[in-house]
Amino acid sequence: MAVVAMAEAAPAVARCGGRPGCETCEVRILAACRAVGAENLARLAAAATCRRAEAGRALFEEGEPAEAVYTLTEGMLKLYKLLSDGRRQVVGFLLPGDFLGLAFGRGYAYTAEAVTPVVACRFARTRFMGLLEEFPALEKEVLTRTSTDLAAAQDQMLLLGRKTARERLASFLLRLAARERRAAAAAGCGAAAAGAGVADVVGLPMGRADIADHLGLTIETVSRTLTSLRKEGLIELPAVHEVVVRNPAGLARAAGR
Amino acid sequence: MAVVAMAEAAPAVARCGGRPGCETCEVRILAACRAVGAENLARLAAAATCRRAEAGRALFEEGEPAEAVYTLTEGMLKLYKLLSDGRRQVVGFLLPGDFLGLAFGRGYAYTAEAVTPVVACRFARTRFMGLLEEFPALEKEVLTRTSTDLAAAQDQMLLLGRKTARERLASFLLRLAARERRAAAAAGCGAAAAGAGVADVVGLPMGRADIADHLGLTIETVSRTLTSLRKEGLIELPAVHEVVVRNPAGLARAAGR
DNA sequence: CGTGGCGTTGAGGTCTTTCAACGAGAGTGG
């Protein structure tokens, strides 16, 4: 198949398969599929393979035969579609715990590319389908997630079709902040859990071009709009890849609706 | 499922519930859920209720508690989301056979409003969930459909984020034509099947405002762009609510990609 | 035959894009 690439080089944990060596995968699969129950976790893990990819590498590409599904365990992925002349639409950014690759069409509907170095659990498509049969709870979970993704996509349609640049950026930042908060809460049990005061610092690992292609804007407009939000005191930009939400209420107002 | 149709003076059938009186629902549910198998059709039909709505009426509204799911059996629905100031995004148009209302959030994610007079099968949410348990094949079907909807939503994101007005209209018309063709083929078995030469006449039951709100444009731009496509000989506009695709290849080229 | 809704067409305005220049930071090599 394909699964392109992966430069690899990765240290430790190159593959798993239920072996205790791959704690990351075990934990993440648990988080993603806890519906299955801990007692069946081993079966799930046994069906998976760890894949690593450095930033900029594609896990798979649009149009390629969809021979596997993935659960992202570490890092951030961007999913995008291309027009023949190079125009691009980033349909989503994925964080650990997210599923991807479920395609019922002829091939993958989008390219999945690493924004940061990533680790993902790979399930051969046919095998995954078998797991769905075996664990109805897993199928339910997948349906729930797909449904949630659909709702998010519809929100994005509203953003792309009807919001101004300012509203788009504000919405985007708020959504990102919310996801990060949720992720932090979810990780709180097992991970570092740096304490309460994580504040409202939002990481922006993706570049301006990715943001622009996600929001249907140009990089210049993204840059200008961020600057404008900063000058109004709604946000701070301590670093290029970091945003602090200084005035959540104001930002929410700027996001429209 | 299909048949696009619309105008259609519907005969009888105000309610069903598995009773032989409601052929429409039986046929439609069959079409929608044929995975379940004919022998279980009665159980499915028994769980459903026929709902009718005239053009302009809402089946349910955004934010309302999601207490039911539906299968559209006749007519066309539009699904839309609103911003507080009235800006609107039509996230989709539904044809007979389509599902709607599956929401895992707190309430419906969008308003469902009849474009033409519609008939829909209503399933109480809890009962539908029970059916999903009972018929794994139905659950699989729902997952497939949701996944397909998600892919369509991502296509729409590409359209809204990166395509020009001209490309948006061309894409929209081609998509509509394709759906109509598929629907006609599917209906061929049971319905009128007006013969082979249905040609490439596409019905546009929705108003210009609906099209505009679906494509992220204004009604003026929609009107102007349609006129422009007509003057170039790519389409004909025999009536306000009808389009003939005269040059499919050219239109595909105009659609980008 | 007046009225209102809807679609079309025109003219001017604006938000975002395009084109262009500049600056900061990372990696490389002398």
Place this chain on the structure above:
DNA sequence: CCACTCTCGTTGAAAGACCTCAACGCCACG
């Protein structure tokens, strides 16, 4: 350690695609 270069982000000025405002025509309806 310091030029050099390349990428990426920011900022400015001009251009353009689409929007807004407005008028008009058509048709259904009472």
